[in-house]
Amino acid sequence: MKVFVTGAAGFIGFHLCRRLLAEGHEVLGLDGMTAYYDVALKRQRLSILRRSNAFSFAEVMLEDREGLEEVVLPFVPDIVVHLAAQAGVRYSLEAPDAYVSANLIGTFNLLEMTRRLRPQHLLFASTSSIYGGNTAMPFAEADRTDFPVSLYAATKKAGEAMTHSYAHLFAVPTTCFRFFTVYGPWGRPDMALFRFVSAISEGRPIEVFGEGRMLRDFTYIDDLVEGIVRLMAKPPEQGKPVDAEGVSDSLSPVAPWRSVNIAGGQPLGLMAFVAAIEKAMGQTAEKIFLPMQDGDIGETSADPSLLLALTGFKPETGVDEGVEAFVEWYRRWQESR
Known part of the structure; x- marks a missing residue:
């Protein structure tokens, strides 16, 4: 397949791209190469990915809609994996503007482009932070996410809501995967x-x-990538929830959209x-x-039962x-x- 990955030079993006390339997929990676942490580390990751002829890369900020579309529209990806974001709970107290810009405006631009591309599946990186002030454990996808305790979590909750609205309006199958302390x-x-x-x-x-x-529900990077890859092959279908005893599916009643925890519990x-x-x-x-x-x-x-029912896998x-x-x-x- 042809897979477009945002945040390709990041920690998770690097590992996902490397896995996809090893499986024979063609990958277009995009990253803004921001200086939130040492850019040299990002460039080292990229140097490894560039060893594959099936990998291409563009240094573009998601906030640059024209630049984004110029790179991605000709590629016509089958799958879009949106990992790029301003990360970090604590940094959101110091630089809130960066979270609004990258996580809200950047995600909006990506969704507008995806609306035109109509890929087979859009996967959006969410976070365990979205559960916020919830006290009941373990966290299940059907739990309320109305009490974020950081701006980072609030922007990820907004991202999930935005992807749901686009899945409903434009029928793009969408999975929001929530990762836990990777x-x-x-x-x-x-x-x-x-x-x-x-x-x-x-x-x-x-x-x-x-x-x-x-x-913390610590999740090893290889397990997270395994979960993402398996979910790629499971695009949600409206009206077709998981049929597994004791599993509560997060599938939307009005869109081909669901959220899934990726963690071992x-x-x-x-x-x-x-x-x-x-x-x-x-x-x-x-x-x-x-x-x-x-x-x-x-x-x-995390409650990993939905991931297990969908993919037969949970982090171990x-x-x-x-x-x-x-x-x-x-x-x-x-x-x-």
């Missing part, structure tokens, strides 16, 4: 695993927010995650315990295995710099 090799420098490993390597203390009491305490890092590195971290930051939520836990990679893979990658990456 980690692994080539991860973002602003995320906890990268920051912790970097600090420990350099003999610096790590900052542990929420006094270390937070729980096995939350782990933050300190257990830190312990896995210390084990993989063979070092004990000096820890500074800090209060919960504004916009964070104390616990995330253990944290010890996943963290060890990251540490091995980080050491090689540091040596190559």
